[in-house]
Amino acid sequence: MGADMAVKKCVLVVLDGLGDRSHACFGHRTPLEAADTPNLDRLAALGCNGLYHAGHLGQALPSENAHFAMFGYEACEFPGRGPLEALGAGIAVAPDEVAALAHFSSVAERDGGLYLFRDKPGAVTEAEALELFRAVAAFASRGVRFTLVRDKGLFGILVLSGEPGHRGSVGPDFTDTNPMVDGLPIPEVLPLCGADPASGNAARALKDYLRHAYQTLSGHPINTDRAARGLCPVNAVVTQRPGRPGAPEPFLARHGLRALSVASGVIYHGLCAYLGMDVEKCTDSGDPGGDLAKRLAFARDALDRYDFIHVHTKAPDEAAHTKSPEKKRRVIEALDAGLGQVMGAFLDDPGVILAVTADHSTPSAGPMIHCGEPVPLVVCGPGVRRDAVTRFDEVAAAGGALGHPRGPELMRVLQNAMDRAKLAGIRETPDHREFWPAPCAPFRLD
Numbered sequence: 001m002g003a004d005m006a007v008k009k010c011v012l013v014v015l016d017g018l019g020d021r022s023h024a025c026f027g028h029r030t031p032l033e034a035a036d037t038p039n040l041d042r043l044a045a046l047g048c049n050g051l052y053h054a055g056h057l058g059q060a061l062p063s064e065n066a067h068f069a070m071f072g073y074e075a076c077e078f079p080g081r082g083p084l085e086a087l088g089a090g091i092a093v094a095p096d097e098v099a100a101l102a103h104f105s106s107v108a109e110r111d112g113g114l115y116l117f118r119d120k121p122g123a124v125t126e127a128e129a130l131e132l133f134r135a136v137a138a139f140a141s142r143g144v145r146f147t148l149v150r151d152k153g154l155f156g157i158l159v160l161s162g163e164p165g166h167r168g169s170v171g172p173d174f175t176d177t178n179p180m181v182d183g184l185p186i187p188e189v190l191p192l193c194g195a196d197p198a199s200g201n202a203a204r205a206l207k208d209y210l211r212h213a214y215q216t217l218s219g220h221p222i223n224t225d226r227a228a229r230g231l232c233p234v235n236a237v238v239t240q241r242p243g244r245p246g247a248p249e250p251f252l253a254r255h256g257l258r259a260l261s262v263a264s265g266v267i268y269h270g271l272c273a274y275l276g277m278d279v280e281k282c283t284d285s286g287d288p289g290g291d292l293a294k295r296l297a298f299a300r301d302a303l304d305r306y307d308f309i310h311v312h313t314k315a316p317d318e319a320a321h322t323k324s325p326e327k328k329r330r331v332i333e334a335l336d337a338g339l340g341q342v343m344g345a346f347l348d349d350p351g352v353i354l355a356v357t358a359d360h361s362t363p364s365a366g367p368m369i370h371c372g373e374p375v376p377l378v379v380c381g382p383g384v385r386r387d388a389v390t391r392f393d394e395v396a397a398a399g400g401a402l403g404h405p406r407g408p409e410l411m412r413v414l415q416n417a418m419d420r421a422k423l424a425g426i427r428e429t430p431d432h433r434e435f436w437p438a439p440c441a442p443f444r445l446d
Helices: 038-046 063-070 081-089 126-135 197-218 221-228 251-255 266-274 288-302 315-321 325-347 409-417
Strands: 009-015 048-052 098-110 113-118 138-141 144-152 155-162 236-243 259-263 278-281 308-313 352-357 375-380
Touching: 009 063, 009 288, 009 325, 009 409, 038 325, 038 352, 038 375, 063 266, 063 409, 081 098, 081 144, 081 155, 081 236, 081 266, 098 197, 126 144, 126 197, 126 221, 138 197, 144 197, 155 197, 155 236, 197 236, 251 259, 259 266, 259 288, 266 278, 288 308, 288 315, 288 325, 315 325, 325 352, 352 409, 375 409
Parallel strands: 009 308, 009 352, 259 278, 259 308
Antiparallel strands: 048 375, 098 113, 098 155, 098 236, 138 144, 144 155, 352 375
16 A cells, blocks of 8 residues: 555544433433533544444443444354353353353242342352352253353353263353342243254253252352351352354454454453454553553554554443442543543544544443443544534534444444545455455466
């Protein structure tokens, strides 16, 4: 590519769970609307704004599904959270195995079934957690071998493998057993509608394992001791979001961009590694603004090696899960200050597109975990239209010139801003590519 066709770089800042609902305590505004965000507002005034949703309006998405779409991949390509989190945690899962999220919880018997008493039992020491994992680490039933591998705390990955001589005994299409809300019944393990026989067998075997775990843990000395101290038992394993690893088209091949993710959290490490992106693993210090500033500074210094850098913070989502709109507002203001420390370097660079958005909305009040409202998106950089929006929030963004992009369209928007959008109808490669110029086989004279 000639000097006059140099690739622009893109830095995509994702403020996880930033979107919210209106709250009476803020005069029926969202925490983002109520927050003092001079730096985000400056970006809104300098760029092109819109309302983005990674799926369908009203659809409440988890971060992993939302990010998968944001990176330009279709829902049908998603492998399930289980194998992605396993990859991020360094837990090996073979292509013919199934991985599910698993953690210990407290359940109670009622009417012949089990109910979730405490999703996250407290007062468990590191030694006790290790002993609980050892107690139910291995099991086999119906040709399926179960291996429970710890990640941290009471959380881990349950790997389902076919035992020797039982090929085809494991499939990923079965229901979750974690209702996530205290007081709700533990769902029965059932194959999904239309699932293959291997998933039906896996569902029946998983029920055997979960029954084994409940019986083993109920009589465990740790729970005898907890009962004596008036603590709830840690007597069950619950599972959710099973999946099987696939072989996705790498990010570089799909978009023609060398990509890096700068984030904390094993799910982002695993998802990005799954797509062939490089990963810079970060830790959270308790200072969300300072953490974001450090990640942006790292991204700035990495622009000579990468074309696309994903910078992520989980802080707004975590604040919202405390169900405190005021706490979320304070976190947003801290992130705005952190953004302000570094964003000038990107805005001053004529070769950089800076985009800021969120993966989904997380309500900081009410019963929902995530909600389906769209989130603000701003794109800034050379050549990008400047609209009349001067506030970065969920309502002001609706009047922006970007409109309402959806799902994988985000990568199209960013590729276009980077002067990489392919003219429809061009056939320079046998396999279809959405970016230009795509690497093609040179014409030869021999």
